[in-house]
Amino acid sequence: MAAWDASKWQFPTGYTINDFIADTAGWEFWPVVVDGEMAGAIMVRGCDIHVCVQPQHFKRWATPSMYRRVLNHKRVHGRLRTVVAEQHQAGRDFVERFGFRVYGNRGLTLLYELR
Helix, strand or coil: CHHHHHHHHHCCCCCCHHHHHHHCCCCEEEEEEECCEEEEEEEEECCEEEEEECHHHCCCCCCHHHHHHHHHHHHHHCCEEEEEECCCHHHHHHHHHHCCEEEEEECCEEEEEEC
């Protein structure tokens, strides 16, 4: 639910929580908590990773322990991949600061990878 609440603003009109649940079946969710409040979740499945954090918590949620957890996941899978909407500047800034690099695009969605 935290991942949906944090990311539903990005989906097209008509995309529902039921669509989200169906599309994320098989994904693991790591809760993101800021100052005792549920701020969102990190979704992982194999080398794919997506961060779903409520906008008011941008630049506040990425703790050293969360970075370690993400980098450990990368070590296990050899690389990480994610996607960011081209117009989502905060998302692009974050993944690029983390070290992800663009390797392609699908329309207005940028494909990123961390090796």
